[in-house]
Amino acid sequence: MGEGGATDQRVQSTAEVRRNKPSLHGRRSASQYVEGMRAGDRSILAKAITLVESLHPADCLVAADILEMCLKEPGESIVVGVTGVPGAGKSSLIDALGLHIISNYREKIAVLAIDPSSRISGGSILGDKTRMPFLASSEMSFVRPSPTKGTLGGIASQTRNDIALCKAAGFRNVFIETVGVGQSETSVREMVDFLLLVAIAGTGDELQGIKRGVMETVDGIAMNKADGENTREAEKARAVAELALHYFPSSAPGWTPPAILCSASTGLGVNEIWLRIIEHHKIVSQSGYLERLRREQNLSYLNENLERGLKQIFMSTPLMKKRLAELENEVATGQMSPIAAARQLLSIYDSNRQQRDGKT
Ligand SMILES: Nc1nc2c(ncn2[C@@H]2O[C@H](COP(=O)(O)OP(=O)(O)OP(=O)(O)O)[C@@H](O)[C@H]2O)c(=O)[nH]1
Ligand SMILES: [Mg+2]
16 A cells, blocks of 8 residues: 555545545534434434535535535435326325334434426425424424525436435435436436326326336336315226336336326325335335446436536636627527537637646
8 A cells, every 4th residue: 555545545635634624614524424424313304405405616515525425324224206297195105204204213314306398487396394284393304305496507416415415314215206208307206216106097198107208217107186076087097007008118126017097096006106215115125226226326416516616616717607698698599509509609618628737
């Protein structure tokens, strides 16, 4: 080892010092955040997430250190994605599952909700806490909308960061709620162990699922709202969904995705859903599939962070910010094509960089 070892030690101790240094604006050091989170302080976890989501340059180093520490000791966990059309009962079902898991297993639950519609409306997650009355008030849960607005580098990398923090904070079960429209669903598949589609009868939902290719990627379907007058319809829809699932290759080796009848209102099927999720976890852990999946997910995580970092570097000067705003306006009003605008921005960045490099 010799000199190399000494250098490593020196580098490590510099990092150590930085981690223990309080961040700007009188905040905690990275180590203090992580210790607080690990000790079960949910308000520190919430603050750490805000810090990691922050685009403020002053927060970047502390945020990176927090993430690094969390990723080193990720903790055992099951990450479940819950998708489905708006109003299918995703939040209600997560709440029912939460009640079941906390009451029967005494395990902590984190819920991260991604709401792509808020990007348009600018609103916050649509009453998610009111749809999760149990989890919103339980000491053993943590509910948090993931940011969708103004995130440089996209929802995916932010949500992954949030997952890493929740895992490190000892949340054995992490649920990601996402509206099953378009891209959010595809990206959620890339960050969860189990993807549950919440479907309802009478909307052609099961067929919509097939059309969008969702069926190919889900690990299970929960046919929700099987209560009252709707029970019979839900039973039929469940059978159709189960049949449809047989037409697709299985989502993981050795696993046949089930279609389960359930009601978030009465609790029907909640136990079965959770048992199947645990069973899936055992199968994929033992076969080594989960490890492979997580390795692949880490590669996407790397790429997303790289893209995010590059965008941050790209946009770090006032000139670039100003030009981007101007060119966005020109593209929006049809004065310039998107490609020409992107090329212009890239060439400004490139000449700035060359000037800088020339000086040094
Ligand atoms: N009868 C019945 N109603 C339900 C059930 N689950 C949810 N609901 C109702 O369906 C509506 C939508 O439920 P949510 O849990 O908010 O659905 P969601 O899929 O999370 O909705 P978004 O987040 O807006 O996409 C609410 O009025 C719930 O009370 C159920 O099992 N049975
Ligand atoms: Mg919801």
